Amino acid sequence: MATNQCARIRYKTLDHCFRDVSKKYFISDLIEECKEALENEFGENSNITKRQIYKDIRFMQSEAGWAIQLESLYENKNKYYRYSEPKFSIENCKMSEHEQKILQESLQVLERIEGLPYFKWLNEAITRLNTDFRHHHTNHFYISFEENPFLHGRERLSNLFDAITQKKVLKITYQGVKMDYPETWLIHPHFLKQYNSRWFLLGISENIRKNITLPLDRILKIENSEISFIRSSINYNDYFHEIVGITHPKETKEDLITLEINSDLVPYIRTKPLHISQKIKGTKGNWTTIELQLIVNSEFINLIFSHGKSIRVTSPKSLKNRIKSEITEILQNYNEN
Structure with a gap:
């Protein structure tokens, strides 16, 4: 595990401990909290000493760190720690000159590789970093990114990305929303995908030898495994071109979908297509006909409903009937009788 990442x-x-006024954190508690955090991140035990924690505290108190202000309080001759100002957090601190220099150097390196095909995700990352670096000294914000502050799992992205590139099999403890208890699976990781502000891991399950998709916020623990890695036969560029979102129904083929779009929605649909295959076929009155070539999944159904009365399905008949059936069920929810 990388030393700077551990730090x-x-x-x-x-x-987090210093901000928590509901609990008293003695040095032994701080050691255990750090051990647990590192174990959750790396899936292995970490040897943390009092000396290391005291060293971390001194750094956090220094100008090179965040110049934190701590209170040392006593209970039965034992000392516990707490911020002098409970609302303080290092996450809200401005960057130090040392951090600014490192960030500026990092941006220069990242900007050299952002055009490479496997680093398209850096376009957003660089914009975020540039925004933070150039405006850290003010209280003004010039750009906002969509994210869910309560979403767990993003901290695992680095480890999962490394496992994919280094072709390592992972032992993942996972609990789905409908599962009463966690399960542990051996996963051959192949791809990371973000959709609707959530991250997903795609790979092959060693348990069932089938492709599987796991939302990162439902992963509880990640450990390394020594079994041989199975490569994917999926071309993920084509894989996601066939669908909207992340769900890829098994043994389902693409359909030619015809939709009619109300004139009020057409400008939006032109600039933000429902799918990469979208083609505008013509306009009659207040309705414009478009065609899509894709595999119907739950995300596509939700996308249609998100536009309400401004979209109507004309074909295939199976999709049209499915939409009508769901609308009927929705209406029943509002039946006062």
Whole structure:
């Protein structure tokens, strides 16, 4: 595990403890909290000493760190720690000159590789970093990114990305929303995909030898495994071109979908197509006909409903009937009788 990444996790954990006024964190508690955070991140035990925690605290208190202000309180001759100002957090601190220099150097490196095909995700990352770096000294924000602050799992992206590129099999403890208890699976990781502000891991399950999709926010623990890696036969560029979102129904073929779009929605649909295959076929009155070539999944159905009365399905008949059936069920929910 990388030393700087371990330090970052320890600082973040200590910051959480110092802010928590509902509990008293003695040095032994701080050690255990940091151990647990590192174990959750790396899936292995970490040897953390009092000396390391004291060293971390001194750094956090220094100007090179965040110049935190701590209170040392006593209970039965034992000392516990808490921020002098409970609302303080290192996450809200401005960057130090040292951090600014590192960030500026990092941006120069990232901007050199952002055009490469496997680094398209850096376009957004660089914009985020540039925004933070150039405006950190003000209280003004010039750009906002869509994200869910309560979503768990993003901290696992780095480990999962490394496992994919290094072709490592992972032992993942996972609990789906409909599962009463967690299960542990061996996963051959192949691809990471973000959709609707959530991240998903795609790979092959060793348990059932089938492709599987796991939302990162439902992953509880990740450990390394020594079994041989199975490569994917899926071309993920084509895989996601066939669908909207993340769900790829098994043994389902693409359909030619015909929709009619109300004139009020047409400008929006032109600039933000429902799918990469979208083609505008013509306009009659207040309705414009478009065609899509895709596999129907739950995300596509939700997308149609998200536009309400401004979209209507004309073909295929099976999709039209499915939409009508769901509308009938919705109406029944509002039946006062």
